Amino acid sequence: MDVKLTINGEEKSASVPPETTLLRLLREEFNLTGAKIGCDVGDCGACTVIVDGIATNSCLMLAGQVQGRSIETIEGLANMDDYHPLQKNFEDLGSLQCGFCGPGIILSAKQLLDDNPDPNKEEIQDALAGNLCRCTGYTKIVEAVADAAREMRGNREAA
Amino acid sequence: MKQKGKGIGCMWYPIGFTVAANPSAATVKVNEDGTATLLTGTVETGQGSLTVLGQIAAEELGISTDDVHVVSADTDTTPMDTGAIASRTTYVTGNAIKLAAEKAKEILFEVAAPMLNVKPSQLEAVDRKVQVKGFPQRNLPISEVALQAQFVQGRPPIGSASFNPPTVDMDPETGQGKPFSTYVYATQIAEVEVDDETGQVDVLYMSAAHDCGTAINPMLVEGQIQGGISMGVGFALQEEMLFDEKGVQINPNLTNYIMPTSLDMPEIDVDIVENFDPTGPFGAKGVGEPTAVPTAAAICNAIFDAVGVRVTSLPATAEKVLKLIKEKRANENKQLAPAE
Numbered sequence: 001m002d003v004k005l006t007i008n009g010e011e012k013s014a015s016v017p018p019e020t021t022l023l024r025l026l027r028e029e030f031n032l033t034g035a036k037i038g039c040d041v042g043d044c045g046a047c048t049v050i051v052d053g054i055a056t057n058s059c060l061m062l063a064g065q066v067q068g069r070s071i072e073t074i075e076g077l078a079n080m081d082d083y084h085p086l087q088k089n090f091e092d093l094g095s096l097q098c099g100f101c102g103p104g105i106i107l108s109a110k111q112l113l114d115d116n117p118d119p120n121k122e123e124i125q126d127a128l129a130g131n132l133c134r135c136t137g138y139t140k141i142v143e144a145v146a147d148a149a150r151e152m153r154g155n156r157e158a159a
Numbered sequence: 160m161k162q163k164g165k166g167i168g169c170m171w172y173p174i175g176f177t178v179a180a181n182p183s184a185a186t187v188k189v190n191e192d193g194t195a196t197l198l199t200g201t202v203e204t205g206q207g208s209l210t211v212l213g214q215i216a217a218e219e220l221g222i223s224t225d226d227v228h229v230v231s232a233d234t235d236t237t238p239m240d241t242g243a244i245a246s247r248t249t250y251v252t253g254n255a256i257k258l259a260a261e262k263a264k265e266i267l268f269e270v271a272a273p274m275l276n277v278k279p280s281q282l283e284a285v286d287r288k289v290q291v292k293g294f295p296q297r298n299l300p301i302s303e304v305a306l307q308a309q310f311v312q313g314r315p316p317i318g319s320a321s322f323n324p325p326t327v328d329m330d331p332e333t334g335q336g337k338p339f340s341t342y343v344y345a346t347q348i349a350e351v352e353v354d355d356e357t358g359q360v361d362v363l364y365m366s367a368a369h370d371c372g373t374a375i376n377p378m379l380v381e382g383q384i385q386g387g388i389s390m391g392v393g394f395a396l397q398e399e400m401l402f403d404e405k406g407v408q409i410n411p412n413l414t415n416y417i418m419p420t421s422l423d424m425p426e427i428d429v430d431i432v433e434n435f436d437p438t439g440p441f442g443a444k445g446v447g448e449p450t451a452v453p454t455a456a457a458i459c460n461a462i463f464d465a466v467g468v469r470v471t472s473l474p475a476t477a478e479k480v481l482k483l484i485k486e487k488r489a490n491e492n493k494q495l496a497p498a499e
Contacts (some may be wrong), residue, residue: 043413094378097205128421135205137389138421142384
């Protein structure tokens with residue numbers, strides 16, 4: 001099966017068996033290993049990527065379903081000059097420990113901030129509820145998302 | 160109706176193995192550009208131990224943490240370490256690293272002493288310099304001393320050391336011994352809300368006061384405590400391995416083995432109670448596992464305060480708490496019935 005899609009702004013194509021999930025497509029065809037294979041059944045959120053603006057468990061989506069769609073992965077967030085404000089604030093606060101949940105959590109948070117630039121704490125907790133983290137207790141993650149939102153609002157006002 | 164309650168849990172926790180040997184070894188070498196390379200066998204699992212261990216080496220050598228290149232967890236190249244277990248890394252591995260760095264520093268001081276016309280004992284290492292105590296203007300950059308040591312004196316500044324926490328095995332006759340070299344202490348307070356019609360428990364707030372000796376990196380200590388509380392909340396209210404009669408686990412996945420999400424986390428206040436332990440590196444002890452110890456006890460005490468029932472097996476699921484509330488009501492009604 002031939003799949004054509006846009007990943008982090010670049011058009012890509014691959015030929016894969018029809019049972020291939022979006023997660024396997026990203027990791028094995030395009031070598032984008034930021035999205036993690038955690039539970040592989042949609043419980044843990046470690047495979048979260050953004051599909052047409054919606055944070056999605058890529059283990060539950062088939063490659064065929066993303067035909068012509070636009071995917072954002074953790075690899076598309078930083079550029080050579082700078083981290084994304086979410087990444088920077090996660091680093092500054094020590095928000096991640098083992099980091100396995102990190103790419104998924106950051107992308108869930110990115111969708112939240114794309115849709116709602118000024119979320120309150122409950123809205124942040126709600127947006128991250130599908131991403132399990134065993135290390136951190138989520139406390140510093142929620143703080144970093146709030147800090148990143150503040151920083152991004154400031155950047156927008158300055159621009 | 161939702162009933163609020165508060166409860167306290169206290170704990171002590173030992174650092175390292177019970178009497179059994181659990182050594183750590185380390186090598187520190189000071190490079191001719193004034194940086195240092197630290198070899199340690201321990202593993203970074205996200206808790207930030209390599210940062211803390213780099214800080215310990217840097218503090219001993221008077222350089223910046225950024226100057227320390229940490230090489231870890233490679234059995235081909237790094238010295239033996241018992242591992243990132245028993246809440247022992249900061250204390251045991253940290254002590255080994257401090258001793259190794261001291262040895263490298265001794266070589267630097269012996270080389271620098273004649274250059275500064277003093278005795279080695281009159282020197283200290285501060286701000287990337289070897290300087291005379293009380294006369295900081297008489298100093299040499301560590302890079303210059305290391306270069307001199309290596310290429311002029313032929314004594315590369317390198318130190319290797321190991322540390323095994325001193326313990327005493329139990330005397331079978333008296334029952335006396337010293338099972339651990341040091342201990343940490345903590346108290347956590349939980350505030351919960353219990354729905355007395357469903358048994359559902361929500362943890363609203365946790366306050367956590369932890370003694371970890373000197374907090375070498377307070378941000379990382381906070382992260383450990385917050386993480387430990389999330390594990391404690393899961394232990395108290397959600398997490399349970401269920402087995403069928405043949406011993407096969409019936410919830411071997413995260414769909415029905417329930418663990419805390421961001422929505423289950425209470426507001427947390429962390430209070431680091433600093434306390435210098437003379438046997439630890441720069442007074443430090445440990446913090447890892449102890450953070451999850453008092454949480455469930457505090458939550459169960461808070462449930463008792465809220466609805467007057469004692470949960471004696473974990474997790475305190477809604478079903479279990481509701482059953483206890485119903486039993487309590489039935490008992491109260493029985494007592495209210497007039498005597499025959």
